Amino acid sequence: MKKSKLHKTTAVLLALLFWQTAAIILNRSFLLSSPVEVLKALLELGLSNIFWTGMWRSVCKILLGFLTGAGVGIFFAGLSYRFNLFEVYISPYIMVIRSIPVASFVIIILIWLGGEGLSLFVCFFMVMPIFYANTLEGLKSVDMKMIQMAKIFELGKKAKLIYIYLPMLESFLISSSVASMGIAFKSGIAAEVIGRPKDTVGFLLFDAKMYLDTSKVFAITLTVIICSAIFERLAVIVVKKFFYMLKRIY
């Protein structure tokens, strides 16, 4: 095993040991459940249909919010790059969306639309400005000399997109995906806890909190963290694959 890997494993084991020791010393399961109790709760959850239904519904809504947010963010960035006035007119909305706290968003959407699509809309509004800002920055960083090259060689819109703009956006889209996937999961689950739409992870989390079932709270949280990490990695792989294919095809 490599030295760095060994250190990482040791660090995780030490953290678990520290956690177990703290739980034993505190001896109050509802305040701090031990790793063993969390593992037990995790196994129980794994056997429950309600948990998997909730997980499926929550993840679907969060991912849909993420994808629409990313799509609209990229589209708006394209418009802002092309039309200066669009950037000027959209900037107040983007600024407001970026500064509103998640809790306020949740309450406003709850009042307007009810609890069903709550996490979807919250994720959308959290993800969209991140993709908007990063994509616009990427487009603005395109080298003027390459634009001149495109002019001389009379590149069409498609060729300009493929050879000049998209390669410039690769790193910006990867960083947007990494930054916003975590935020989408955090805000989506937070929205569900506040709005409590039925058969969702947020609902289960709130339920566990009501009964002071801390080990279940920890177990659900752990599952959300794992889910978020998996989809974050997946998003990066999808973006990288897209650019890899683009460069192979053209």
Place this chain on the structure above:
Amino acid sequence: MRLKSICKSFGDIEVLKDFNLNIAEGEHIAIMGKSGKGKTTVLNIIMGFEVPDSGFVEVTKDISTVFQENRLCEDFFAISNVCLLKKNKSLAKKILDRLGIDSTQKVKTMSGGQKRRVALARCLARNAGLYIFDEALKGLDDKTKAVAMDVIKEYTKGRSAIFITHDINEAKEFADRIVEI
């Protein structure tokens, strides 16, 4: 192509003063001069990237060029850089072969000299009325330079061309006329 009484300043620095240049159809000229004398400014005016402060410009729209920097799409294959989605793949491949470049190699994995030859191939693969070569053979060894010069002469035969260089031998070999700035 005709530039008449061109003046251009950048701030207080006057780069071109009453500059004139005529190129007949099919004529090859070389422009020589020390750095900072305004050679690139002349090219930028011809290509429409700079507007002169005063004077008259009459140029064709069909221009192809080797820029001073390569300006290539580094992540793509050499052939893609030459074709740029246009349907001239066989011509592009032929020119790249002549210049000793593997058309399936990605530009970012190439040496400086190879990249220069890809930029040259991109310029020559375009059917243009005026070719501009801004230090096109920069960074090539003598043997490759000779091959590249032959290819340039072959593909620009009967077309107007401007060749910017610091090398008097290159200028003499390529041009019908040498203009000093």
